[in-house]
Amino acid sequence: MIAELGHFALILALLLALLQSSVPLIGAARRNFTWMTLGRSTAAAQFVLVAAAFAALIHAYVTSDFSVQNVFENSHSDKPLLYKITGVWGNHEGSMVLWVFILSLFGAAVAWFGDNLPPALSARVLAVQGMIGAGFLGFILLTSDPFHRLVPAPLDGRGLNPVLQDPGLAFHPPFLYLGYVGFSIAFSFAVAALIEGRVDPAWARWVRPWTLAAWCALTIGIAMGSWWAYYTLGWGGWWFWDPVENASFMPWLVGTALLHSAIVVEKRDALKSWTILLAILTFSLSLVGTFLVRSGVLTSVHAFAVDPRRGLYILLLLLVAIGGSLSLYAWRAPALKAGGLFAPISREGALVLNNLLLTVAAAAIFWGTLYPLFSDQLGGPKLTVGAPFFDIVFRWLMAPLLVAVAVGPLLAWKRGDLLAALQRLWAAFAAALMVGLVALYIAGGGPLLAVLTLALAGWMVLGALSEWAERVRLFRVGFAESRRRARHLPRAQYGMTLAHLGLAVTLAGIAASAWQQERIEIMKPGDDVPIASYTLHLDGVDKVQGPNFTAERADVTVRKGGSVVAELHPEKRFFPLQQMSTGVTAIKTNLLADLYLALGDSDGKGGWTVRAWWKPLVPWIWIGAVMMALGGVVSLSDRRLRLGVAARARVPRGARAAE
Amino acid sequence: MTRKRRRLIAVLVGMGCLGVAATLVLTAFNENLVFFYSPSDIKTKGVPQGRLLRIGGLVEQASVTHESDGKTVDFRVTDGSDTVTVVYRGALPDLFREGQGVVVEGKLDGSGAIRADSVLAKHDENYMPREVVDALKRSGHWQEGGAPPQALREAKP
Numbered sequence: 001m002i003a004e005l006g007h008f009a010l011i012l013a014l015l016l017a018l019l020q021s022s023v024p025l026i027g028a029a030r031r032n033f034t035w036m037t038l039g040r041s042t043a044a045a046q047f048v049l050v051a052a053a054f055a056a057l058i059h060a061y062v063t064s065d066f067s068v069q070n071v072f073e074n075s076h077s078d079k080p081l082l083y084k085i086t087g088v089w090g091n092h093e094g095s096m097v098l099w100v101f102i103l104s105l106f107g108a109a110v111a112w113f114g115d116n117l118p119p120a121l122s123a124r125v126l127a128v129q130g131m132i133g134a135g136f137l138g139f140i141l142l143t144s145d146p147f148h149r150l151v152p153a154p155l156d157g158r159g160l161n162p163v164l165q166d167p168g169l170a171f172h173p174p175f176l177y178l179g180y181v182g183f184s185i186a187f188s189f190a191v192a193a194l195i196e197g198r199v200d201p202a203w204a205r206w207v208r209p210w211t212l213a214a215w216c217a218l219t220i221g222i223a224m225g226s227w228w229a230y231y232t233l234g235w236g237g238w239w240f241w242d243p244v245e246n247a248s249f250m251p252w253l254v255g256t257a258l259l260h261s262a263i264v265v266e267k268r269d270a271l272k273s274w275t276i277l278l279a280i281l282t283f284s285l286s287l288v289g290t291f292l293v294r295s296g297v298l299t300s301v302h303a304f305a306v307d308p309r310r311g312l313y314i315l316l317l318l319l320v321a322i323g324g325s326l327s328l329y330a331w332r333a334p335a336l337k338a339g340g341l342f343a344p345i346s347r348e349g350a351l352v353l354n355n356l357l358l359t360v361a362a363a364a365i366f367w368g369t370l371y372p373l374f375s376d377q378l379g380g381p382k383l384t385v386g387a388p389f390f391d392i393v394f395r396w397l398m399a400p401l402l403v404a405v406a407v408g409p410l411l412a413w414k415r416g417d418l419l420a421a422l423q424r425l426w427a428a429f430a431a432a433l434m435v436g437l438v439a440l441y442i443a444g445g446g447p448l449l450a451v452l453t454l455a456l457a458g459w460m461v462l463g464a465l466s467e468w469a470e471r472v473r474l475f476r477v478g479f480a481e482s483r484r485r486a487r488h489l490p491r492a493q494y495g496m497t498l499a500h501l502g503l504a505v506t507l508a509g510i511a512a513s514a515w516q517q518e519r520i521e522i523m524k525p526g527d528d529v530p531i532a533s534y535t536l537h538l539d540g541v542d543k544v545q546g547p548n549f550t551a552e553r554a555d556v557t558v559r560k561g562g563s564v565v566a567e568l569h570p571e572k573r574f575f576p577l578q579q580m581s582t583g584v585t586a587i588k589t590n591l592l593a594d595l596y597l598a599l600g601d602s603d604g605k606g607g608w609t610v611r612a613w614w615k616p617l618v619p620w621i622w623i624g625a626v627m628m629a630l631g632g633v634v635s636l637s638d639r640r641l642r643l644g645v646a647a648r649a650r651v652p653r654g655a656r657a658a659e
Numbered sequence: 660m661t662r663k664r665r666r667l668i669a670v671l672v673g674m675g676c677l678g679v680a681a682t683l684v685l686t687a688f689n690e691n692l693v694f695f696y697s698p699s700d701i702k703t704k705g706v707p708q709g710r711l712l713r714i715g716g717l718v719e720q721a722s723v724t725h726e727s728d729g730k731t732v733d734f735r736v737t738d739g740s741d742t743v744t745v746v747y748r749g750a751l752p753d754l755f756r757e758g759q760g761v762v763v764e765g766k767l768d769g770s771g772a773i774r775a776d777s778v779l780a781k782h783d784e785n786y787m788p789r790e791v792v793d794a795l796k797r798s799g800h801w802q803e804g805g806a807p808p809q810a811l812r813e814a815k816p
Contacts, residue, residue, distance in 0.1 A: 344669050364684045382695035386711050389691035393684050520730050520750065600750045611750055
């Protein structure tokens with residue numbers, strides 16, 4: 001009964017979405033206020049309906065209602081409650097419902113927080129949101145019904161892929177989708193602006209918080225996915241340039257570019273048409289990402305059963321959404337009035353450089369990810385693009401960007417003085433040199449590239465800090481005066497500093513992996529293996545019974561200089577229901593380095609393969625990502641964005657130019 | 660400098676940068692294409708040594724041997740017509756088994772064996788890498804009835 005109600009709610013939501021995508025649009029064209037405001041009520045109602053459908057699906061999972069096919073295929077009665085719930089989005093149909101749920105949440109949020117939007121803009125934005133919603137609801141109802149019943153109902157379900165039964169992965173999709181779908185708001189605003197033919201600083205100020213929020217969620221989502229891969233896959237890697245990773249990384253790159261170019265629109269009324277294009281591209285890549293991952297085109301843990309009807313619908317949806325918006329762009333963008341001019345060496349110039357490098361990097365990744373698909377479809381040779389391609393291209397495209405990240409914020413708007421900015425960065429340069437030399441010393445001449453990267457991270461840290469020092473005029477005015485200035489700096493300023501510092505921290509974490517140590521050994525109980533400054537001692541391997549698996553569990557004592565510092569228990573779990581085994585790694589971290597253990601197979605003669613890594617600074621990769629996302633949140637709390645007020649004509653001196 | 664002139668320079672510099680970027684991308688791209696071969700291809704076509712490639716097929720029955728160092732594994736991959744020996748140092752995926760589908764990425768050495776960098780094995784009873792299915796179909800050793808893919812697990816040394 002509840003499942004049928006959920007299904008019914010989805011149908012109603014689709015009808016409302018169709019209404020929402022037409023009536024407000026016509027209202028805006030005819031300046032009919034009542035019609036325009038209809039979008040706000042339908043957006044709210046759509047949210048309630050989709051939330052109800054989502055709740056119904058969760059209910060079916062929690063109560064293990066195996067008469068619902070989706071529950072039968074992806075759940076099992078002896079699964080822990082957490083994974084019953086997260087199993088809802090661990091499959092194609094459920095993940096689509098989650099997608100639409102988040103979409104309707106954002107739509108409703110625009111309706112609620114959009115009081116200060118001009119009614120016509122608000123109506124058009126909500127209409128575009130309605131179209132996206134209709135497209136996805138139609139997809140669910142026509143090809144991926146999550147509430148399909150089975151008669152007779154089976155006694156028990158098939159269970160969830162054990163790889164997905166993990167707390168880190170449980171919340172990876174919701175965050176990723178918050179990011180993907182959040183960009184739909186920027187997209188809707190862009191399309192609405194194209195219909196209106198007008199983009200101004202106010203427009204950018206409305207778009208930016210949504211983009212920022214989506215970007216934060218996506219950053220966290222990607223970091224969670226990478227962290228999950230790191231601790232589950234059992235060989236210590238955290239990024240593989242796997243197509244599914246690339247699919248989420250491309251919108252992140254272009255979204256980052258959008259975040260920065262929107263600043264230029266807001267502050268200087270320039271780069272308008274480019275920003276619109278970025279907004280369209282970011283969401284288009286999110287759509288491509290969703291479908292690449294979910295449609296089964298790419299084989300991975302993410303890919304679900306392939307159904308040709310779905311493929312066709314997806315292709316049509318992509319064609320209409322991306323093709324339609326780009327055509328609209330080609331038609332209307334020339335009508336946008338160009339804004340302020342600026343010299344190449346200026347804050348705007350630096351942001352353009354940022355945009356160029358980020359989009360080129362995204363394009364290269366797009367090419368490398370999709371070329372094998374095209375080649376295969378067009379009857380070319382079967383091939384894949386090796387990870388070194390991504391490594392090389394990404395490294396060389398990011399290097400100038402990371403150098404510029406310290407300089408850009410120090411340049412003035414409109415026309416900057418590069419020499420003066422660099423002079424102010426002498427401290428950063430010295431620090432970078434120091435970091436590089438120290439790294440070289442510690443590593444005894446480690447790989448040059450890693451040393452340089454570490455130096456670059458030092459440069460970025462000091463760059464971000466000296467930019468802050470410059471703003472509060474540290475040491476140049478009295479301490480009290482500096483403190484007063486620091487207090488009055490806009491939150492967005494701190495957000496930027498924090499995010500840029502986070503980027504540096506992540507970079508350091510990546511660079512330091514060059515110094516990792518690895519041991520793969522056959523160990524018998526009683527054996528010792530040294531790694532870094534630790535000694536691993538295998539006490540034994542036991543059999544353990546879990547709720548829905550059996551496990552072999554190793555007891556490893558870690559000693560440092562004779563004293564015990566940790567007991568680690570890497571496991572190998574076997575899930576009888578799916579006939580699958582997965583490894584569970586054991587990690588000891590002190591936030592400066594990880595000691596990472598994975599248990600391999602028994603050699604049948606009393607020995608076990610044990611893989612051990614010592615990984616310096618590796619936790620920094622995710623700490624940095626969290627800092628970036630936090631920077632976004634801090635920036636989001638800026639008064640200017642929170643209130644959505646128009647820019648005050650006079651900003652207190654020293655608090656100018658937040659970003 | 661006039662504004663027009665400056666803009667021209669900016670555009671030229673921009674184009675130059677893009678050109679360099681494009682060259683870089685395309686060169687790196689060509690060098691890192693990893694082609695897929697079946698064991699028969701390795702035997703019949705001239706496959707270059709020392710270049711990264713992928714092969715796919717079934718792990719031949721009774722072909723897996725562990726070398727004495729405990730870390731290196733030898734096995735043969737077959738498509739029913741031909742076999743290729745694979746040497747891999749590292750931990751194999753959890754569900755690596757004789758008689759089941761694998762994709763191996765590595766380089767061909769002088770003796771005609773593959774030095775593997777990574778072994779991708781199916782992670783589910785029903786799953787068979789698509790490349791393997793195609794390779795088996797081409798050699799006429801494919802039985803219909805394979806279920807859709809669910810999961811793929813990767814192992815690297």
